[in-house]
Amino acid sequence: MSEALLEVENVSTGYGKIDIVFGASLGVAAGEIVSVIGPNGAGKSTLLKAIAGVLRCSAGDIRIKGETVANRPPSEVARLGLAYVPQEANVFRQMTVDENLTIGGWVDRGHVRERRERVLELFPDLRVHLGTRAGNLSGGQRQMVAFGMALMVAPSVLLLDEPSAGLSPKMVAEMFAAVKKVNATGVAVLMIEQNAIQALDISHRGVVMAGGEIALIDDASALLASENVSELYLGTRR
Numbered sequence: 001m002s003e004a005l006l007e008v009e010n011v012s013t014g015y016g017k018i019d020i021v022f023g024a025s026l027g028v029a030a031g032e033i034v035s036v037i038g039p040n041g042a043g044k045s046t047l048l049k050a051i052a053g054v055l056r057c058s059a060g061d062i063r064i065k066g067e068t069v070a071n072r073p074p075s076e077v078a079r080l081g082l083a084y085v086p087q088e089a090n091v092f093r094q095m096t097v098d099e100n101l102t103i104g105g106w107v108d109r110g111h112v113r114e115r116r117e118r119v120l121e122l123f124p125d126l127r128v129h130l131g132t133r134a135g136n137l138s139g140g141q142r143q144m145v146a147f148g149m150a151l152m153v154a155p156s157v158l159l160l161d162e163p164s165a166g167l168s169p170k171m172v173a174e175m176f177a178a179v180k181k182v183n184a185t186g187v188a189v190l191m192i193e194q195n196a197i198q199a200l201d202i203s204h205r206g207v208v209m210a211g212g213e214i215a216l217i218d219d220a221s222a223l224l225a226s227e228n229v230s231e232l233y234l235g236t237r238r
């Protein structure tokens with residue numbers, strides 16, 4: 001695990017004094033896509049929030065490139081190269097796409113223009129809508145704006161909380177294609193997904209969470225092939 005870009009070691013975290021996640025350990029290497037799957041209430045979002053600095057860890061450590069980020073404010077975690085896209089309220093709906101991207105570049109004002117250009121090359125559809133309020137876009141387009149805002153930080157790791165939630169099947173496929181595209185630019189991805197099969201299809205590795213603990217970590221192909229995992233967490237392939 002020492003070569004991991006992001007290391008999560010024995011992390012316990014939750015809300016107030018109550019832990020929801022217990023002793024979670026995982027790593028994300030440079031260039032990897034890792035999907036976290038598991039039933040509702042397993043603690044997936046809670047763990048992601050702790051990694052992003054939104055929640056405090058009651059135990060354990062989180063490191064990015066070897067530097068401890070556990071219990072540091074989200075702004076510092078972002079400056080160290082980790083961008084977080086929450087499941088909800090991930091764009092400013094009253095603001096235009098352009099304004100959202102500019103706000104996303106807060107970490108380094110000097111690079112807003114060039115980073116914005118890179119985001120627009122990645123998501124050309126957004127260029128047409130630069131002057132449109134994010135609230136007037138489709139759910140899929142809005143998700144691209146949220147990715148775009150996160151990429152304005154020029155992250156080495158992108159955390160995505162259920163990026164396909166609420167999207168039509170066509171948009172779900174586009175969203176996963178976008179995740180692959182972002183990853184191909186060298187950004188590692190740690191994402192939570194209910195669409196477990198599709199997520200594992202584009203992932204290098206998968207993490208199974210249940211009851212606040214990490215139950216299993218394996219290559220995505222191994223999880224997809226496992227009868228146990230399939231029966232418990234994947235449902236049937238469409």
Ligand SMILES: Nc1ncnc2c1ncn2[C@@H]1O[C@H](COP(=O)(O)OP(=O)(O)OP(=O)(O)O)[C@@H](O)[C@H]1O
Nearest residue numbers: 015020038039040041042043044045046047192209
């Ligand atoms: N803001 C909160 N305050 C207190 N408890 C919370 C809060 N959010 C979640 N929880 C508790 O943490 C548990 C785990 O929630 P979490 O959102 O991490 O699960 P999840 O695996 O991401 O599942 P889901 O897909 O339902 O979001 C929930 O069952 C709930 O009891």
